[in-house]
Amino acid sequence: MEQNNSLDYTLEKFSELLLKTSDIIIDRYQNLDTAKAYSGLTPQKVELWFNEPVPENGLDANLLLDQVKEKVIDTATLNIGTNMYAYVMTGGTQVSVLSEMLVAAINQNVGKWHLAPVMSELEKRVVQWGSQFIGYDSSAGGVLVSGGSAANLTGLTVARNVMFEKYDIRKQGLFGLKPFTVYASDETHGCIDKSIELLGIGTDNYKKVNSLDDFTIDLHALENQIKQDIQDGKRPFCIIGNAGTVNTGAIDPLDKLAALAHKYDMWFHIDGAYGGLAASLKSLHDRFKGLDLADSVAIDFHKWLYQPFEAGCTLVKNWSDLNRTFYKRAAYLDSDSKTDNRFDFNEHHFQLSRSAKALKIWMSFKAYGASAIRSCIHKDIRLTKYLAETIEKSIDFELCNHPDLSVVCFRYIANDRSLSQSLIDELNKKIIPELEADGRVFITGTTLNNRPVVRACLINHRLQKENVDFLLKVIREIVVKIKNQLKVID
Ligand SMILES: *Cc1c(COP(=O)(O)O)cnc(C)c1O
Numbered sequence: 001m002e003q004n005n006s007l008d009y010t011l012e013k014f015s016e017l018l019l020k021t022s023d024i025i026i027d028r029y030q031n032l033d034t035a036k037a038y039s040g041l042t043p044q045k046v047e048l049w050f051n052e053p054v055p056e057n058g059l060d061a062n063l064l065l066d067q068v069k070e071k072v073i074d075t076a077t078l079n080i081g082t083n084m085y086a087y088v089m090t091g092g093t094q095v096s097v098l099s100e101m102l103v104a105a106i107n108q109n110v111g112k113w114h115l116a117p118v119m120s121e122l123e124k125r126v127v128q129w130g131s132q133f134i135g136y137d138s139s140a141g142g143v144l145v146s147g148g149s150a151a152n153l154t155g156l157t158v159a160r161n162v163m164f165e166k167y168d169i170r171k172q173g174l175f176g177l178k179p180f181t182v183y184a185s186d187e188t189h190g191c192i193d194k195s196i197e198l199l200g201i202g203t204d205n206y207k208k209v210n211s212l213d214d215f216t217i218d219l220h221a222l223e224n225q226i227k228q229d230i231q232d233g234k235r236p237f238c239i240i241g242n243a244g245t246v247n248t249g250a251i252d253p254l255d256k257l258a259a260l261a262h263k264y265d266m267w268f269h270i271d272g273a274y275g276g277l278a279a280s281l282k283s284l285h286d287r288f289k290g291l292d293l294a295d296s297v298a299i300d301f302h303k304w305l306y307q308p309f310e311a312g313c314t315l316v317k318n319w320s321d322l323n324r325t326f327y328k329r330a331a332y333l334d335s336d337s338k339t340d341n342r343f344d345f346n347e348h349h350f351q352l353s354r355s356a357k358a359l360k361i362w363m364s365f366k367a368y369g370a371s372a373i374r375s376c377i378h379k380d381i382r383l384t385k386y387l388a389e390t391i392e393k394s395i396d397f398e399l400c401n402h403p404d405l406s407v408v409c410f411r412y413i414a415n416d417r418s419l420s421q422s423l424i425d426e427l428n429k430k431i432i433p434e435l436e437a438d439g440r441v442f443i444t445g446t447t448l449n450n451r452p453v454v455r456a457c458l459i460n461h462r463l464q465k466e467n468v469d470f471l472l473k474v475i476r477e478i479v480v481k482i483k484n485q486l487k488v489i490d
Pocket of ligand 1: 088146147148149150189191244245246271272273274275300312
């Protein structure tokens, strides 16, 4: 630290450190195709690296950056690379690397308009852009949140508070109300369970409706369940539609769900965390029909807008719904005269202090344009279909879903069909940890129809056909290794 009684370096030194940081970044971006996707580190080893008490004295920032490069940057799970297929991990954009650094430099708090005038307006703008991009509602409101989980929780909180406003739910809580029920398919993301629990609805009142062979919700079963619940004295209150399930990318029939919600006077929420942004593609307009009818939609800019974490978004039909849900007066927040109609985000969301997530989104839209982003989404889907077709044509793998979006699930089934189902299950379960240990590609699995499958999610603007070929090559090598371990001969 310099001798000026603050934590600042001289501007000259700060500038040197910024340059060094940029060198570290450039170095990391050199070999995104060939670098290991996974480090193979163990918790014990990493824990030891950082096992020290609070450092009493500072370390020279140059040395510190060297350590950070070696231990943090160069070992990072390569979400930014082209061998990442796990969960829903996108590559991030370079423009967002710039914006995140700039955002940290000015340290804006987007809780109150006058603390971050431009960031507040940019957030309103990117919320509207997001809505426009997916064809939701040009007058929709919304708020940026940490991710899809928070976006769904926020949407469902609005649903609950607005639907039960006449019972003064914000004051009285749920006490005295008859149980109200929520509906979604059994392929729905686990964050909805968490939301249902947090909102005091209770998972007994969350009805998971069977899905069909294509993993979309069974509408017939849904309506029967609603009727049954009414008969049982419950108040059906919300239907959640999936605009891209996390397991297979299945898109529920959103228009039909909207009609049912309307028929039974229910809120219609869409979980579009994974797939919502793909509604921007003309070729998929039909599949997303009814998205514009939702009362609220969760989308995730850190998924198909390729943003670095975190960047989720809740869209609602009216901005005022957010205010009706979250506004709380606090004396110390209310001292500015708001005669100019300033929009304070804390009055429209649970959080008070908020990071400026809008700049990276705004800069990405500006730098690349919506059309280039759509092209990359389209490329992800094309590459997924290519992978699905390759698997379907192969004799050693079985395709487990027909992807509309960019998730494809498959199983190794051996060449000669002589292996028992339980041995096949065992093989497929071993593939994931073996691939993790190998580290060249990073992929995870899931369970479909009660069987373990390998699940590839292709959501990275850097991805090319050669990378997809490499994935299958590595998996085949790993399968040979596992078969040797298990002494399987086929
Ligand atoms: C990723 C995802 C979520 C959760 O989003 P996070 O950003 O990880 O919190 C919810 N629903 C679906 C369908 C998702 O794909």
